[in-house]
Amino acid sequence: MLMVVCSNLRRPGHVGAASAARNINWLISGGYTPPIRALARQYVQAPEARPVPDERFPGSQQDRKDIATQTERCSQSKDLRPPSPPSPSQKLNSSTLPPPMSDRNADPPLDVATGVAMPYNIDWIFPRLRNPSKFWYVVSQFVVSAVGIFSKVVLMFLNKPRVYNKERLIQLISKRPQGVPLVTVSNHYSCFDDPGLWGCLPLGIVCNTYKIRWSMAAHDICFTNKLHSLFFMYGKCIPVVRGIGVYQNAINLCIEKAALGHWIHVFPEGKVNMEKEELRLKWGVGRIIYESPKIPIILPMWHEGMDELLPNVEPYVIQRHKKVTLNVGQPLDLNDFILDLKKRQVPEPTARKLITDKIQEAFRDLRAETEKLHRERN
Template structure:
């Protein structure tokens, strides 16, 4: 394969613009949290040590998942509605994610999920735009030109748009992907969590090797931007208490090794039925998508991730949840409050777009700000 097909990184203008965007957003956020809020951070030293170990790209052995930043998944219909927003969020390393309530292209198996899995994995992936078909430029595409983003270095989320494919670059192997497993705003006084979406299980079961996982618990953003706030809604509320607690890095072999082994056996059986006898990372057959064994593996994996976050929640002195709040079935009939998003029990459930159908569970959206 020709060297130019394996670029180390995007172009210098793209890297410079992306670094500026990330730094600007980071400084503004840090300024608000530490200058206009009462912020406490717990367990940060261990997390910073982990990040220090990952500075050398060549020395990385695993990807990293934080569930509470590096690459994030953002709602397509909110973050990528025009060229300005699309460019901003692309430079900010946000991957376009369709929400099933707003798009026929949403769901657990959309192309952005493939990109996230490959970012966490070892090698670069050149065939980034399959599936779906080879992309064509559209109004939803980033307006910031990159000489590498042609053909094999792009991917499409719907067959007509075009986005740079981050997993195609050498320096992005074993990347850091940051997710919100609840996938929506969930604001309730007792600080319980919703059920977690199955997208996190795809990242754990299909990435190669299994990424490091750090659970994080956050309290306070709901007070800064509560969904019941009145005018001016667009202004964050200052002087609120914010607490961020980093859990310990999970022993992924102990936590998920048995599930990954079962997935590997299933994957090998399915691969033997396709031409060439091999499936690329993040590519699934119908059996790997919908077979009962595959579904059961995703359920179990997701529940184990949720338990890891609950452990950090307990460290904050909060009581154990009612087990029912972690089940999808609990939320089948939600949404009868007097205002949009207000529930009968006084909690707030804001849909930046999830649906309950098990075959269309979406990845978390970076526009959501759940409590954990």
């Protein structure tokens, strides 16, 4: 029976034999080759996707190149890490801050060796002065009122003051255009110059924390411990570190207060001038004026006799019945001068020096006038 079947399959016209022959020919001609190739491409990299051989690495060291590539990618991913969130002290209200002040607006850290002794860490003070809270204003009102009343009693009742052009000062403090800052500058003959001189002002100004000046005070004299720092901070005093230049927290904060239209008082001599010699004025005041978003009103003043009211020698006791003369000068009209400096893009160090020189010239004339007025008093 098997022999009969096989003999029938061998016959040329048999349908089964023809189908088997076609299948054999399809296998021989590579019928499964395309599907196998398609399946292999899922697991084997295509030729166009393979990296071009690097002649710097032989074929046996290709793994070294792959490791180097992975290392480079890891280092790049580290560089793309998201920035760390700002600290609370850096979260400032953008609506109250002035535009960038200069290319050197970064404050130098005070804990770095600068050649200046730091008896007490004052970094915590600046955020509180920059963004005062409601509690800060309440406490400041008590401190400012107490100091203002004390200054008025000492200056106006225990001594013999005479103020020339006082109404000019009062008008600029109370009725200057809204948003325009006021920068007053004066000589510095006694530690009691500020707040003593403000005793001549009305109580509505000298006892008002919203109207009284901002003033810079030496960090190594007024901010030596926690208690003193709190007192002067609530008295609207800004700690300045003498000897580290004009790019520091104190000057930056004064510029920010000027941008808000506040009153800022500056002693450009930079120290108590016990010898009463003509000192070169410090350029910090020039930077405050030049970098203020709104050009401030600049009011020079000169006084005589404060070093007799509170002598600069021990035991540092306030005296009575001393003559004190305060002369309020004319406001300096430097608007066109400052605008011209900015228009000509004068370098900031040069501009602040030129502005400070203008103040020094006004001081010379005002000093001669005030000394004469002081001598002529009975």
